[in-house]
Amino acid sequence: MDFEAPPTDLVTLTRHILSQQLALGEKATGDLTLLLMGIQVTSKYIASNVRKARLINLVGLAGASNVQGEDQKKLDVLSNDIMVNALSASGKVGVMVSEEIDDAIIVKGSKGTYACVFDPLDGSSNIDAGVNVGTIFGVYKIQEGSTGGISDVLRPGKEMVAAGYTMYGSSCNLVLTTGNGVDGFTLDESLGEFILTHPDIRIPDRGKIYSFNEGNSLHFYPPTIDYLNSIKFPANNKPYSARYIGSMVADVHRTLLYGGIFGYPDDKKSKDGKLRMLYEAFPMAFLTEQAGGAAITGSQRILDVIPKNIHGRCPVFLGSKDDVADVQALYAKWD
Numbered sequence: 001m002d003f004e005a006p007p008t009d010l011v012t013l014t015r016h017i018l019s020q021q022l023a024l025g026e027k028a029t030g031d032l033t034l035l036l037m038g039i040q041v042t043s044k045y046i047a048s049n050v051r052k053a054r055l056i057n058l059v060g061l062a063g064a065s066n067v068q069g070e071d072q073k074k075l076d077v078l079s080n081d082i083m084v085n086a087l088s089a090s091g092k093v094g095v096m097v098s099e100e101i102d103d104a105i106i107v108k109g110s111k112g113t114y115a116c117v118f119d120p121l122d123g124s125s126n127i128d129a130g131v132n133v134g135t136i137f138g139v140y141k142i143q144e145g146s147t148g149g150i151s152d153v154l155r156p157g158k159e160m161v162a163a164g165y166t167m168y169g170s171s172c173n174l175v176l177t178t179g180n181g182v183d184g185f186t187l188d189e190s191l192g193e194f195i196l197t198h199p200d201i202r203i204p205d206r207g208k209i210y211s212f213n214e215g216n217s218l219h220f221y222p223p224t225i226d227y228l229n230s231i232k233f234p235a236n237n238k239p240y241s242a243r244y245i246g247s248m249v250a251d252v253h254r255t256l257l258y259g260g261i262f263g264y265p266d267d268k269k270s271k272d273g274k275l276r277m278l279y280e281a282f283p284m285a286f287l288t289e290q291a292g293g294a295a296i297t298g299s300q301r302i303l304d305v306i307p308k309n310i311h312g313r314c315p316v317f318l319g320s321k322d323d324v325a326d327v328q329a330l331y332a333k334w335d
């Protein structure tokens with residue numbers, strides 16, 4: 001019987017990031033590498049807490065609410081603290097924005113040259129049922145002449161230098177872009193290392209899956225309703241399949257791998273939709289574009305939007321480029 005040996009040349013996340021740094025030569029300071037190493041550690045630590053949550057009394061509410069009026073779960077608060085501590089300690093971050101903290105965090109005395117925006121735990125309504133959740137992050141370089149302030153993060157997503165997410169699911173996956181394509185890593189728990197398992201993720205140009213919370217249909221505007229009807233009652237009698245987890249990380253992860261479209265539109269009740277620009281829409285739009293897909297608000301490219309405040313929201317349609325183009329055409333018709 002032929003013996004197929006296990007791989008011996010593993011590409012870990014650390015090796016991958018270091019090789020990208022080396023490729024940049026003397027231009028690279030290594031600061032982004034250290035910041036991403038910090039995110040790697042936080043991902044492992046959050047993953048381990050998510051996995052044990054039921055066993056160590058980490059399910060349920062923390063007893064406080066965040067600036068957007070959401071009741072914080074214990075794991076929202078813990079994940080936030082893990083991220084804030086690790087990124088402060090990296091010495092490379094001067095400014096942070098977290099979903100769970102009202103104001104931007106300016107790291108005192110930091111000489112950090114990066115700003116990091118994050119959703120420490122995405123999909124937290126799913127936690128207590130053991131459904132996939134995640135962490136989303138985006139990174140800006142602090143602007144020339146700035147000592148690190150809010151203006152360093154009130155910038156369009158196209159100025160991000162890195163973005164990614166970690167999904168805590170049946171496997172723990174970290175998906176990353178530094179503006180040079182998208183790579184996916186899977187945590188090997190026995191090694192404690194993220195291993196490159198999905199190099200150069202590319203979204204198919206057209207998919208067969210749509211992912212919207214159609215429970216909001218009563219409030220949807222005509223272009224969204226028309227679009228959903230077009231894929232549910234198509235002329236070719238081949239309707240799309242519906243998949244909606246309710247954790248953006250998981251819904252986007254599936255969309256990146258299988259193709260199709262994920263949407264959280266604006267509607268009559270939520271004039272800017274639900275998803276937050278800085279730490280949900282921008283990082284996911286950056287990843288989607290880097291994987292060959294598209295990400296729009298309906299009428300506009302998401303990465304061109306200029307945020308007015310750190311917790312501002314925007315509508316999101318992202319995924320396979322032909323599917324997203326269909327939405328855009330309907331928005332253009334109704335404008």
Ligand code: AHG
Pocket residue numbers: 070099119121122123124125213246247248249264274
């Ligand atoms: P978070 O748990 O970080 O507050 O994010 C929740 C978001 C996102 O994960 C998901 O796509 C969306 O909320 C789901 O919203 P609905 O429950 O309204 O469908």
Ligand code: MN
Pocket residue numbers: 070099124
């Ligand atoms: Mn929340």
Ligand code: MN
Pocket residue numbers: 119121122123248280
């Ligand atoms: Mn979220």
Ligand code: MN
Pocket residue numbers: 076099119120121122123124
């Ligand atoms: Mn969250």
